Amino acid sequence: MTAREDQDKLEAQFAQWRQYVQRRRELLPSDADELEDHLRGSVDELVAAGLSPDEAFLVAVKRMGSLDELSREFAREHSERLWKQLVLTGETGSPVADTRSRRDLWAMVICAAGAVASVKAPALFGLSFEDDSSFYARNFTLFALPWLAAFLAWRRQARRPLIGILVALFALGAVAGNAYPLADKSQSVVVTSIHLPIALWLVVGLAYVADDWRSSRRRMDFIRFTGEWFIYFVLMALGGGVLSAFLFNTFKAIGIVPEEFISHWLLPCGATAAVVVAGWLVEAKQSVVENIAPVLTRLFTPLFTAALLAFLVAVVWTSHGIDVEREALILFDLLLVVVLGLLLYSLSARDPLAPPGLFDKLQLALVVSALAIDVLVLLEIAGRITDEYGSTPNRAAALGENVILLVNLAWSAWLLLTFIRRRTPFAALERWQTGYLPVYAAWAWIVVLVFPPLFSYV
Structure with a gap:
């Protein structure tokens, strides 16, 4: 590799680092400038000492002392092997990290409990899973996704205007899912049940990117979050299935059939809580699922x-x-x-x-x-x-x-x-995909809001 290519690659790494740093709400632009100057100075010293530009950049980041936690989070978002070896090793024990982890854990528990309460609340008004299946089919994501969005908005320290937008969009979804006079077996029920989760998941994406919704990189981060969330959710669903089978057969062996408990409590409450828990796991354990x-x-x-x-x-x-x-x-x-x-x-x-x-x-x-x-x-x-x-x-x-x-x-x-x-360049493909996400959101909302009256609620 020529010296010019080495320098171009190094500048790309600086750009990637600066883009990440600028997403941190607690750092001002002047802080980012000072941080980059410090990083460049360290890299220059290490290159002069005989290291390659790649090695110098990685070692300089590791040596940033009080910014170790920032370095670790940056490493979690980038799956290169050297980042994990140089930055993620020995990350436990930081008082700041431990405090933040505990706060995130309690926020997750509160939001998961809110999701469980939401899915059981309709039973207080006489709605059951057996007799009102279409209601639960339309509304299941409304029980869980607002709480996942709340957890992400809290973690991102979302501003009040964004919180207001999130509340309005979820309220619009609740109206669209319940205000129309749809028969249980109508095609509009099926269409709404499929498209409302898509529309609401992209609302969750708005909570995830917070004030950086114009950033292509942040939208790509949400795509990564979606894939990792899905993996965790499926793994928890498989574990929940094993737990349900174990409970059913062990209690049945002593003459107790816990079918009602499993169908009315364990499965719906576990599924809604798992939506929030999976999001927390992605945020807390990215270094595991990235592999x-x-x-x-x-x-x-x-x-x-x-x-x-x-x-x-x-x-x-x-x-x-x-x-x-x-x-x-x-x-x-x-x-x-x-x-x-x-x-x-x-x-x-x-x-x-x-x-x-x-x-x-x-x-x-x-x-x-x-x-x-x-x-x-x-x-x-x-x-x-x-x-x-x-x-x-x-x-x-x-x-x-x-x-x-x-x-x-x-x-x-x-x-x-x-x-x-x-x-x-590869960036053009990435920008195209992230820029297309609003198209999916717009179409999902059109189907949910316009199609039922357009086709006379059939």
């Missing part, structure tokens, strides 16, 4: 690529069209969302300075395969809407979602191709 999530992404990306290619070959070979009934639409949309999730999370976990490699080409194949399936589904949906079947809430929602995904996947494929050919 798991990228491995899962690299494992499932080739598997999904092979599955999509096999499906496309089967479609061409058999000349069969795609069934676009409700279950099939949900399945194909879920498939495309999983593909998009794999792409997003692999981008969030990738070193932005690394050159294009084999995995990037594999991602391009995955995106192109998903794009081809999206086109096939769109053609089938458009054909059904224009023929004698007409439009329904399911088909209209699926049509809009597939158009939105088509635009995203098409431009993502182009950016991946140009990145692989070294004509576009």
Whole structure:
């Protein structure tokens, strides 16, 4: 590597460090300038002593004394091996860190208890899980996600205007989920139950990024948070399933059948509390899950690529069209969302300075395969809407979602191709994905608020 390349890489590391420091609310711009001057001076001394620029930068950060806690948090957000070795080792024992951890723990416990109280509150008004399943289907995320957003807003020290916006959006979601006269088996109930969690999760994203919502890096951090939260939540759900089976069978062996306790208390209360606990775990234990999530992404990306290619070959070979009934639409949309999730999370976990490699080409194949399936589904949906079947809430929602995904996947494929050919920087792909998040939010809110009256609440 030439001296010029070394210097460019070092400047990129300084820029990455400064961007992180500027997100800290307790540091003023003048503090960031002073910190960077101190860091640059230390790096210059270490380079003069014979270290390479990379080594000098890492050692200088480790030597920052009173800023060790800041260094550790920066290391948690960047998965490079050397960051963890040089910064995260021996991080326990800091009084500031211990105090903050205890405060976060108590905040999590309070918010989790609030989620549990919320999911049990409707029972006080005679609403049961058996007789009012559609109510709980529409509102389950309203019981849990506001408390997760509250925990994140508290941890980010969100300002009052942002808190007001969060409260207003969750209140709007509650109105949209309950004000319309929807029959239990209507298509609008299904559409609302699917899209309201998406809309509310992006409200949680607003709490996560706090006042840095314009920052592409902070939005990418939220994408990373989403993937890690999902992993923790699934692991807790699996553990909860094992616990439920254990309780049921052990108590049954002595003549007690705890079915009502499990179905009415353990599962709903555990699920809502787990939403908050998973968010706390991501915030507190990032150094652990960072090693798991990228491995899962690299494992499932080739598997999904092979599955999509096999499906496309089967479609061409058999000349069969795609069934676009409700279950099939949900399945194909879920498939495309999983593909998009794999792409997003692999981008969030990738070193932005690394050159294009084999995995990037594999991602391009995955995106192109998903794009081809999206086109096939769109053609089938458009054909059904224009023929004698007409439009329904399911088909209209699926049509809009597939158009939105088509635009995203098409431009993502182009950016991946140009990145692989070294004509576009990786940052362009990252900016495109993070900048597209408001599109998903807007569409989800349109479906939740506009579709039920538009289709006469059917």
